[in-house]
Amino acid sequence: MSAPAGWAAMHGVPDDATLAARFLEARGRVSAVAHRTMVATSRTLDAHLGASVFLKCENLQRMGAFKFRGAWNLISQLPPEALARGVVAYSSGNHAQAVALVARELGAPAVIVMPSYAPAAKIAGTKGYGAEVLHYDLLGESREALAARVAAERGMTLVPPFDHPDILLGQGTAAAELLEDAGPLDLLLAPLGGGGLLSGTAVAARVLAPRCRVVGVEPAAGDDGARSFRSGKLETVTAPDTFCDGARTPSLSELTLALIRRNVRDVVTCTDAEVLVALRWLWERMKLVVEPTGALPLAALLCGRVPCRGLRVGVIVSGGNADLAALPAAIASGTAL
């Protein structure tokens, strides 16, 4: 399967100096409005791993995930006339709520394209932020086609979930805060879905802590990113069977792959059973509501996939929009959903 025509095909991959400059701008822009989320530590966890672990709690970010940062960084730069026409995004997850919330804050109309079978809470949450929700499946179009048509007809700006420098640099601002609050880190782990968070995290580390190794963690069932990282080509996966719903993205983009290959040391995978162990630590011990995708990096540490003994390790806990009806009972029983 060939890659869709993405940002890099049209604009090329920015060089490091350009990215560094734009990243520092993003930082100022995002820090003015995002929550500076807590960095959590646990003596029990540190003793168990023989490491010093610093958890950047983006589950406590506005709308419950890091996605607020990238959406703000892109949308807040739109000129007034574009803002007045509004923004459109396709997503059934955290990106939808991020775009809806940022649009509301900036007084811009927002259209979110999602399937009619998305969880009722997510549809309600998105509408709660004032966005118009369109169901592509009921309208007989692909989500990309419907979003493109809405953008063209209404003059709206399409806000991609990860394939844009302003999105990924915005996501990287979480790592910047973590590096500032935790002090020097040897290792920095982030979940990998479409690659916006991981590539942005890696740019942040390159700019602020060039000796810190960055590692991405992906669900084993959806290992397109790990395979792409090794092959250098955009590998894909279709509807991966994992409860890490934030990392079911079918592939990276040319842009995120190029930046991940340039700045990331390794990409590893964890099974859902391993993620469940990490979720148990986070919910039971740390008292944090974390969604499965947000537990991927800690899972990689706990199952020994990423050795960390004696190291100072940062972890991006990416989000907390979890299903309370089912997930905690699965965590308590240790049985994957």
Add this chain to the structure above:
Amino acid sequence: MSAPAGWAAMHGVPDDATLAARFLEARGRVSAVAHRTMVATSRTLDAHLGASVFLKCENLQRMGAFKFRGAWNLISQLPPEALARGVVAYSSGNHAQAVALVARELGAPAVIVMPSYAPAAKIAGTKGYGAEVLHYDLLGESREALAARVAAERGMTLVPPFDHPDILLGQGTAAAELLEDAGPLDLLLAPLGGGGLLSGTAVAARVLAPRCRVVGVEPAAGDDGARSFRSGKLETVTAPDTFCDGARTPSLSELTLALIRRNVRDVVTCTDAEVLVALRWLWERMKLVVEPTGALPLAALLCGRVPCRGLRVGVIVSGGNADLAALPAAIASGTAL
């Protein structure tokens, strides 16, 4: 039912100057070892209530509840020979784990008396901190009698859950941090069980913010504290039917009642259904694992029991040791356990 012979019957109720001096000492002692827990805020919550609400997240405290503070404040003052003989406590809840953890940190043996039918996780947690667990029901004694016998036979110090100035002043150090981090408050709410947290919170406010009104919140089914507050006598309740397990204490002590009558403006009650609404805010919106008792104060705000419009309000979120197998599903469905 007459009150058991408590601390005040033996020593009297300390005056304000003595309490203030001992509180400031407790603060230094506890701040050296306790987590300085996050103060969480939510724009959505503030908009909903028309107030500025500051949540002191003691669910993120060591062992998952404020109880660490009081246990540390008392046990760390024991002379070396008493520490070497060890400590004993009776509790099936957070106090047990607090005493066990503090004893381990200070190198003291600990015996915890709890029923054999206590939740397996709590028994395992207490043993995990290195304490010896004795089941009074299997030994055919009341828990008080067994604890007293162990204390006498082994020369151990009994650490009461709330009826001691060093315990309650230790608990008050959470409010001190909140007042420092949130700035001036008009109102400060804490859950009420045996009265250690509430009386300590009220002493903290009296010392540090004398214009701040302190209000206690109790489960409606276990309203002994509210009745005692009004009558001035120790009222009791037997096995109250509430899922707020941290506030099922049958009565206050003379000491905590006297301090609450002296320093607290009001004591109100909330039903379990009202607590469930607050838990939903805390888990779903704030991404915080909070136990039912810890949601009592927010429940009082959300159901209008304590008017707060236009005010700056502090809330002690007392703990997070919740049952993941059942509670979150109840929260999601809005059905009390």
